[in-house]
């Protein structure tokens with residue numbers, strides 16, 4: 001078998017095209033959606049993702065406001081930048097690019113955000129609404145990567161209801177919120193949330209109809225771990241620098257040979273990453289529509 005590619009670039013492009021009409025309608029009412037980003041430090045991955053988010057905004061007609069602070073920024077300086085974004089009327093939604101440099105308390109910074117401007121769905125109020133089952137377009141933002149994964153599965157008609165999803169990774173931005181989202185009424189998956197201390201990980205993955213790998217361990221998931229026909233979403237991104245050319249290559253958590261066993265496979269790059277970015281734009285437009 002050769003897996004159908006879950007094409008994140010094409011799917012994100014469809015999502016973005018659908019947003020354009022909503023953005024035009026907002027502008028006609030005098031509201032311009034604006035995405036703010038707060039980046040602290042100069043991690044190459046983070047710099048590349050933030051640049052991508054600003055390119056996406058330009059493509060669909062969303063304003064973008066970029067705040068960059070040096071690696072050495074103090075907690076007070078970061079707090080002041082967050083308050084500035086909360087108060088800036090041009091910013092209808094923003095993100096704090098994670099991870100923050102060591103020594104800065106991420107949870108405290110996320111909590112300082114105005115939950116109505118939280119474009120990532122990571123403020124405690126919005127995570128609480130995710131648990132309560134009241135988040136979504138009309139109410140409050142969903143975390144972008146979980147929302148992007150569900151959007152991609154739905155657009156490829158991969159059945160979710162009643163299916164067994166094995167999530168590898170329990171992080172704040174992907175694994176933990178994804179388990180909460182997929183088990184909600186309406187999606188109705190059965191979720192096993194595994195992580196680095198799970199004993200015999202492969203034995204869980206073998207039972208999965210859908211596998212989501214989000215740990216950042218290059219090539220972890222092996223073809224012989226998969227149930228034939230399973231849908232496999234690769235969220236891991238490891239940057240491997242070729243010592244001869246100095247060029248970075250992106251490697252996912254799933255061994256590419258898994259395409260011989262899986263029914264669907266999202267590649268790295270070009271899979272879940274672009275969907276994450278598209279859902280961020282959706283969150284910014286949703287938030288601007290709540291203002292309208």
Ligand SMILES: Nc1nc(=O)c2c([nH]1)NC[C@@H]1CN(c3ccc(C(=O)N[C@@H](CCC(=O)O)C(=O)O)cc3)C=[N+]21
Pocket residue numbers: 048049052095096097098099120144145173237250268269270271272273274276277
């Ligand atoms: N507050 C916060 N929200 C996030 O959503 C968030 C974050 N912090 N910190 C880091 C992770 C990672 N992340 C990615 C987004 C897009 C790509 C993406 O577009 N990747 C392209 C390749 C990009 C490249 O070439 O570097 C792809 O997979 O095709 C990757 C990773 C969002 N994150």
